Amino acid sequence: MPVSLRIGITCGEIIETSPIEMSSLVPNVHRGRWGALLFGTFMRDPVKMRTLLLAFIFVSSSAFGQQGSAVSANDALARLMHGNRRYARHKEQHPDESLARRKELIGGQHPFAVILGCADSRVPPELLFDQGLGDLFVIRVAGNIVDDIVLGSIEYAVEHLGTKLIMVLGHENCGAVSAAVAGGSAPGHVKALVAAIEPSVVLENASTPEDRIHNCVVANARRVAREIRESEPVLKEAVERNGLRVVAADYALVTGNVTLLDTLR
Numbered sequence: 001m002p003v004s005l006r007i008g009i010t011c012g013e014i015i016e017t018s019p020i021e022m023s024s025l026v027p028n029v030h031r032g033r034w035g036a037l038l039f040g041t042f043m044r045d046p047v048k049m050r051t052l053l054l055a056f057i058f059v060s061s062s063a064f065g066q067q068g069s070a071v072s073a074n075d076a077l078a079r080l081m082h083g084n085r086r087y088a089r090h091k092e093q094h095p096d097e098s099l100a101r102r103k104e105l106i107g108g109q110h111p112f113a114v115i116l117g118c119a120d121s122r123v124p125p126e127l128l129f130d131q132g133l134g135d136l137f138v139i140r141v142a143g144n145i146v147d148d149i150v151l152g153s154i155e156y157a158v159e160h161l162g163t164k165l166i167m168v169l170g171h172e173n174c175g176a177v178s179a180a181v182a183g184g185s186a187p188g189h190v191k192a193l194v195a196a197i198e199p200s201v202v203l204e205n206a207s208t209p210e211d212r213i214h215n216c217v218v219a220n221a222r223r224v225a226r227e228i229r230e231s232e233p234v235l236k237e238a239v240e241r242n243g244l245r246v247v248a249a250d251y252a253l254v255t256g257n258v259t260l261l262d263t264l265r
């Protein structure tokens with residue numbers, strides 16, 4: 001009897017399949033004579049087939065261990081902050097850069113965090129957090145601002161890769177934020193960039209020029225994090241129901257330290 005099931009694969013993607021197609025998903029089970037007999041028995045019984053399938057999914061999930069969807073928001077944040085501590089102290093481990101890691105990632109990715117950071121050449125997330133290939137889903141744009149294209153990228157990571165943590169990472173001496181604080185008319189397309197940061201200029205209220213820029217960096221990261229958190233329908237629902245967490249942070253060029261700006265989800 002044909003049975004159709006919806007199967008959640010470890011990378012978070014959903015596929016529709018039948019028992020015949022399932023056999024190709026369980027290559028090791030029907031390898032060898034005993035395996036073939038066992039698998040044949042299961043194939044004839046839809047209930048046993050479901051049981052076998054659930055066992056397969058469980059084993060697959062376990063095999064991925066600390067990857068992507070298996071990593072909670074809090075664990076992901078701890079992993080980022082530990083990595084940043086190593087970087088700031090020049091104790092980097094440079095994880096996940098081996099040839100084996102490269103090969104492991106050919107079949108798919110399971111990044112444990114999304115980083116929305118600035119395009120500034122001094123703030124590459126993989127280095128600041130001492131992470132490697134397949135660890136971070138990185139989106140970089142001057143001023144770490146958000147628009148529909150950026151939201152689409154974030155939604156892809158959350159919905160299809162199972163990532164539970166989003167960090168908006170501002171940084172000291174950000175040129176894009178400085179331009180917005182300076183005001184006046186920006187040339188060419190920089191105008192659009194400055195316009196996107198301007199709402200954050202209004203939010204800061206420091207007295208000295210230096211503080212104005214820093215406070216605007218902080219206000220901007222917080223505001224963008226809030227916009228992501230409240231983005232409907234996908235991200236807002238993921239925050240409320242699926243354990244997604246969005247945090248804002250600030251990177252100091254001098255010390256190499258990343259500081260969390262709030263502890264709200």
Ligand SMILES: [Zn+2]
Pocket residue numbers: 118119120142143144171173174175176177
């Ligand atoms: Zn910047």
